[in-house]
Amino acid sequence: MSMTQPASTPSHPAVRSLQVSRISTPLTGTVAVPGDKSISHRSLMFSALAEGETRIVGLLEGEDVLRTADAMRALGARITREDDGRWHVHGCGLGALKEPADVLDMGNSGTAARLLSGLLASHGMTSVMTGDASLRRRPMKRVTDPLAATGAVFLAREGGRLPLAIQGNANPPPLDYRLPMASAQVKSAVLLAGLNAKGETRVEEPVPTRDHTENMLRHFGAKVSVEETPEGGRVIRLQGKPRLIARDITVPGDPSSAAFVLVAALLVAGSDVVITNVGLNPLRTGLFTTLREMGARLEITNERTEGGEPVGDLHVKASSLLAVDVPADRAASMIDEYPVLAVAAAYARGISRFRGVEELRVKESDRLASTVALLEKNGVRTKVDGNDLIIYGTQGAIPGGGVVETHMDHRLAMSASVLGLVAENPVEIDDTAFIDTSFPGYFPLLNSLGAGFTA
Structure with missing residues (x-):
């Protein structure tokens, strides 16, 4: 092919x-x-952080996911597609993303913008994200507020809205965060920031949310544990600085x-x-x-x-x-x-x-x-x-x-x-x-x- x-x-x-x-x-x-869509976004992001080549079958080729592919390519991953729809991602390795040469346009994708914020916050570089008119109206503070604990600096419009400039921290501390409301996107952003931090990042959610991030991090070799809380929520623990190794994915x-x-x-x-x-x-x-x-x-x-x-x-x-x-x-x-x-x-x-x-x-x-x-x-x-x-x-x-x-x-x-x-x-x-x-x-x-x- x-x-x-x-x-x-x-x-x-x-x-x-x-x-x-x-x-x-x-x-x-x-x-x-x-x-x-959730798994497709994560497939591209995590394989871009892994060592080696990941092959992805069944990737959603909607505009939201293609924005993520564009962003990860701009951050240094080599991403190609075969004629039969199979995707190949040659990762950079954890902590090795490069500073993008231009603004990252996330289109209409709130998932991509919020998850990518976690990655960008924990890499020592400057980046800017924007999106379409709809995305620029949507709040980002519920993501940037907890991510500020990494030492990253966020500059945004009123209400934390895009365009968003991020000055990341190459040596972020691990985070300990309890979500005020259930949100798989906020949880995932915090966990992604924790990947590049030494020590254990801990996230507590009031009720269980979709766990594709936890499942896929394990798939690539990260150590992730989950335990139930007496109140019916969950505590997720991630050991930082794992060695992520390319693994094939079927979406x-x-x-x-x-x-x-x-x-x-x-x-x-x-x-x-x-x-x-x-x-x-x-x-x-x-x-x-x-x-x-x-x-x-x-x-x-x-x-x-x-x-x-x-x-x-x-x-x-x-x-x-x-x-x-x-x-x-x-x-x-x-x-x-x-x-x-x-x-x-x-x-x-x-x-x-x-x-x-x-x-x-x-x-x-x-x-x-x-x-x-x-x-x-x-x-x-x-x-x-x-x-x-x-x-x-x-x-x-x-x-x-x-x-x-x-x-x-x-x-x-x-x-x-x-x-x-x-x-x-x-x-x-x-x-x-x-x-x-x-x-x-x-x-x-x-x-x-x-x-x-x-x-």
């Missing part, structure tokens, strides 16, 4: 609006969703991407869909648990382990859904899936309550406000009660007819497209261009099942 260095990611995409109308035929067939299908196909199949009458090779990390499957509580006919088959992560196939059939009360301690395992779960709850019978969803306020948009607007503009009653979201189900009769403002948020756009497939009147989506950041080929994949999108 020929080897090429992929071109840099394109500039911010042109606006693509879309009208979605109700379909009368079922969704049927078997599909595979793109690779897991499973992204459960957060599978969520949109899954919910569409549940809501469109008569549907019968199989989604293959989906990651089943137990800290990522809260949506599957919740949908089953709502009455979803969802079966997991062909369960197996690949690259240290559990994987399986999802077989889903159209179902009559009932309202659900989602506990706050489940939020971390499904934080990206709440917008599309809200669509399912809007279609269900009864009143649903999603508890403790304050983390939604600091995602690509204020996803709590955006999700409320998505539903309200299409005739679905909602209520925000403190940090809880309440949705009054329509029993299969979502009026639709509204215009959805996505605020450059890919998950809002996809959730609105699912709602449009079952709403009584067409739904207008102001911009679908940013779907490619996490789910390239979303519309063709759904169309292969019979969705009939015209995007």
